[in-house]
Structures are given as C-alpha cells and as structure tokens.
Amino acid sequence: MNFSPKYSEKVFENKKRNADEFGEIALELRRDIIKSLALAKSGHSGGSLGIADILSVLYFGGYLNIDPLDSKNSLRDKFVLSAGHLAPVLYSALARRGFFPIDYLPTLRKLGSKLQGHPGYDMNLPGIESSTGSLGHGISIAVGMAMATKLIDKTKQKIFCLTGDGELQEGLVWEAAMCAANYKMDNLCWIVDNNDCQIDGRVKDVMSIYPLKEKFESFGCNVIEIDGHNYDEIMSAFDKYIENMENNSGKPMVIIAQTFMGKGVSYMEDKYEWHGNPPNVEQAIIALKDLGEEYSN
Numbered sequence: 504m505n506f507s508p509k510y511s512e513k514v515f516e517n518k519k520r521n522a523d524e525f526g527e528i529a530l531e532l533r534r535d536i537i538k539s540l541a542l543a544k545s546g547h548s549g550g551s552l553g554i555a556d557i558l559s560v561l562y563f564g565g566y567l568n569i570d571p572l573d574s575k576n577s578l579r580d581k582f583v584l585s586a587g588h589l590a591p592v593l594y595s596a597l598a599r600r601g602f603f604p605i606d607y608l609p610t611l612r613k614l615g616s617k618l619q620g621h622p623g624y625d626m627n628l629p630g631i632e633s634s635t636g637s638l639g640h641g642i643s644i645a646v647g648m649a650m651a652t653k654l655i656d657k658t659k660q661k662i663f664c665l666t667g668d669g670e671l672q673e674g675l676v677w678e679a680a681m682c683a684a685n686y687k688m689d690n691l692c693w694i695v696d697n698n699d700c701q702i703d704g705r706v707k708d709v710m711s712i713y714p715l716k717e718k719f720e721s722f723g724c725n726v727i728e729i730d731g732h733n734y735d736e737i738m739s740a741f742d743k744y745i746e747n748m749e750n751n752s753g754k755p756m757v758i759i760a761q762t763f764m765g766k767g768v769s770y771m772e773d774k775y776e777w778h779g780n781p782p783n784v785e786q787a788i789i790a791l792k793d794l795g796e797e798y799s800n
C-alpha cells in the first residue's frame with residue numbers, strides 16, 4: 504500500500520496561551536510523529552507521542568526565548584533533549600515553530616537528511632542545541648550550559664532539559680544532579696518523562712528508580728510532580744521554575760511529569776512495546792484516525 508501523508512503548512516507562534524489552545528498544536532506534533540516514523544520504517548513512537556504535550560507548552564507557550572530568525576542569539580534560552588531517541592517530536596516542534604521547512608519532516612532517518620534518528624549538533628539544524636542519544640549525556644551537557652550561563656556569562660538564560668525515567672538508571676545522571684545542586688543551578692529546569700516504560704519493560708521492574716521525588720530532594724533540588732498531559736499543570740510548573748530562578752532559590756528545579764507512552768494513539772497507550780517501533784502503513788492510518796485525520800486508503 505502506498506502512503507503519501509498530507510502535511511499541513513501550519514506554523515504556530517510562541518506566545519502566552521490558555522490551556523485549551525495547546526490541544527491543536529499537540530495533535531499536529533503527534534500526526535507528524537506518526538507520518539515521519541511510518542515513512543522512515545524505524546524509530547521511537549511511544550515516548551515521542553508521550554511528551555508532545557510538554558513540548559507544545561514549552562515551544563509554543565512563551566516559555567522559551569528563542570527566535571527562528573536568529574537561532575544562534577547568544578542570549579537565547581536552550582532546550583536539550585537528553586532522551587535523544589525522542590527526536591521526532593523535537594523535529595516536529597522546531598519545524599512548526601519555523602526553524603526549518605516542514606518538508607524536512609518526511610526525510611527523518613533518511614541518508615543525507617539533517618533529521619537523523621538522534622539529534623546531531625553537527626547537522627547544523629537550527630534549534631538543535633546538542634547532540635544527544637547516549638543516555639545521561641544530555642542532562643550532563645545541560646548542567647554545563649546552566650553553569651556557564653550563571654557563573655561565567657552571568658546572564659538570565661533559561662536552560663531546560665528532558666530525560667526519560669529509564670534514563671535515570673544511568674549513573675552519570677546522578678552526578679549531574681549532584682553537580683547542579685552543589686553549584687546552585689536554579690536556572691536549570693529538569694523535566695523527567697515519567698511514563699514507567701523503558702525499552703523492554705516497566706522501569707520499576709527492570710531497575711527501580713523510586714522514590715523519585717525524595718531522591719531528587721535529597722540531592723538538593725526543588726521538585727514538582729505533575730500530570731504531563733495537563734496543560735494547566737505543565738504551565739504552572741514552568742511558571743514555578745521561572746519564579747524559582749528569579750528568586751535565586753539556589754536549587755535546580757525538577758519537574759516529574761507523569762505521562763503515558765504512546766499517548767493519543769489507542770493501541771500504543773501505556774505499552775512499552777512501542778518504545779522503539781514505528782507503525783506500519785495500516786497501523787499509521789489507524790493512528791492518524793485516532794489523531795483526527797482520515798485516509799481513504
């Protein structure tokens with residue numbers, strides 16, 4: 504069966520929004536993920552769909568001071584996707600913010616494309632702040648960015664980073680936490696995608712990372728727990744992070760976001776089997792129907 508997905512031309516601006524305005528954006532990101540993965544015939548569906556609501560608020564809710572026309576501005580805020588395998592949703596968010604053409608999205612994972620399976624800094628893709636994919640490295644790099652910004656440049660840039668929860672089984676993640684707290688990196692916003700799924704099972708069964716809130720607190724972080732699909736809670740958490748930074752709390756902010764792997768696609772929801780698999784054409788058509796787009800064949 505041929506699959507020639509329709510891509511809308513929608514580019515969304517970055518501005519303060521009401522919670523009900525994010526739904527349309529998140530749907531667009533989720534449709535992009537399904538289409539690009541079905542065309543690539545490989546990639547990580549579940550986690551990419553699971554963080555689409557968080558990225559919608561982050562990239563389109565006025566929280567990131569970034570400009571597609573000046574993507575290297577030295578005073579920009581930064582987002583590092585430490586869970587680099589979730590690249591499809593980041594690529595979609597950047598394209599829908601106008602950082603590069605939407606017609607790059609169907610080139611995901613193709614030879615010669617700038618949109619490889621994990622973000623590559625050397626691809627010179629506007630909006631990508633770091634190569635990531637080796638779990639634990641992205642958060643370590645983000646802590647370095649936060650330190651450089653606060654201690655050396657003495658500027659007020661916001662540094663956001665998202666790790667998976669399985670990713671927290673990597674030892675260097677806790678070295679990053681220790682370092683961020685020790686050096687009082689209150690400009691760091693560390694989002695944990697807490698879907699309790701990893702590559703081959705439930706995180707709590709493979710190697711438990713719990714109790715998570717208490718662990719981060721014992722390292723000296725401020726911790727908020729939220730529903731990672733509730734736009735009001737996501738916005739409120741980001742607002743608290745900004746307050747935390749402006750009040751010079753001296754503590755990194757950790758947002759533990761409860762999410763569901765595969766969110767939005769009925770047959771993928773909360774199934775760790777969808778960690779690293781793409782939908783085939785038939786599955787993609789069902790997924791797109793779940794996401795409000797009908798295909799006749």
Ligand SMILES: Cc1ncc(C[n+]2csc(CCOP(=O)(O)OP(=O)(O)O)c2C)c(N)n1
Nearest residue numbers: 550636637638667668669670700701702778
């Ligand atoms: C250092 C390192 N070890 C192993 C991998 C392979 N790997 C990629 S994703 C993943 C599971 C990560 O689980 P989680 O952070 O919960 O992500 P999710 O399953 O929610 O997408 C593994 C083991 C890797 N990318 N890097």
